[in-house]
Amino acid sequence: AQSVTQLGSHVSVSEGALVLLRCNYSSSVPPYLFWYVQYPNQGLQLLLKYTSAATLVKGINGFEAEFKKSETSFHLTKPSAHMSDAAEYFCAVSLQGGSEKLVFGKGMKLTVNP
Amino acid sequence: EPEVTQTPSHQVTQMGQEVILRCVPISNHLYFYWYRQILGQKVEFLVSFYNNEISEKSEIFDDQFSVERPDGSNFTLKIRSTKLEDSAMYFCASRKGDRGNQPQHFGDGTRLSIL
Numbered sequence: 001a002q003s004v005t006q007l008g009s010h011v012s013v014s015e016g017a018l019v020l021l022r023c024n025y026s027s028s029v030p031p032y033l034f035w036y037v038q039y040p041n042q043g044l045q046l047l048l049k050y051t052s053a054a055t056l057v058k059g060i061n062g063f064e065a066e067f068k069k070s071e072t073s074f075h076l077t078k079p080s081a082h083m084s085d086a087a088e089y090f091c092a093v094s095l096q097g098g099s100e101k102l103v104f105g106k107g108m109k110l111t112v113n114p
Numbered sequence: 115e116p117e118v119t120q121t122p123s124h125q126v127t128q129m130g131q132e133v134i135l136r137c138v139p140i141s142n143h144l145y146f147y148w149y150r151q152i153l154g155q156k157v158e159f160l161v162s163f164y165n166n167e168i169s170e171k172s173e174i175f176d177d178q179f180s181v182e183r184p185d186g187s188n189f190t191l192k193i194r195s196t197k198l199e200d201s202a203m204y205f206c207a208s209r210k211g212d213r214g215n216q217p218q219h220f221g222d223g224t225r226l227s228i229l
Contacts, residue, residue: 036220044220100209
């Protein structure tokens with residue numbers, strides 16, 4: 001069975017600082033990997049997804065993530081945080097074939113300080 | 115851009131009552147899902163639906179739960195006799211599914227409060 005680990009529950013950065021949100025996964029077969037963002041009182045919005053074509057994936061709003069098979073990681077980064085990035089971020093994994101249900105990490109709340 | 119829409123946004127129900135949560139997936143999508151998020155916990159998979167039948171369900175999705183696509187556009191989740199622990203945010207999602215690795219698109223959720 002697949003699983004996702006997001007250590008910690010809250011990250012606080014200053015505006016303009018680097019954002020780094022960690023995600024490690026466990027999967028018996030090559031997984032599909034995703035990052036979703038949830039703004040207050042809204043649903044989950046796709047930030048980016050991993051495809052086997054490239055290990056460095058660029059998403060919306062300046063975010064990117066790098067797939068590292070040797071580390072079973074898919075960390076999310078953004079060079080310079082903006083106030084509007086304050087939200088909760090979820091890493092998710094699914095298996096190829098079948099229903100491709102998503103298994104989520106517990107999420108990371110990002111606070112951006114002025 | 116097409117969206118997944120969910121109604122109502124907030125549902126308050128007495129314990130033991132039946133509740134139906136409604137979703138309109140994106141029109142050309144083939145796979146449909148329900149997830150729930152209990153306050154302070156992670157988003158959990160409930161059920162997936164494809165070709166008019168359940169393709170996978172979790173342990174949470176017991177006999178009290180059912181799903182239906184009654185008219186080709188709506189996708190509903192019914193809880194027959196609600197319990198206090200059913201209080202959660204319920205998310206509907208859909209995926210195109212005509213090839214691999216396509217993302218799921220989520221609605222804004224229905225907050226279900228059981229009294």
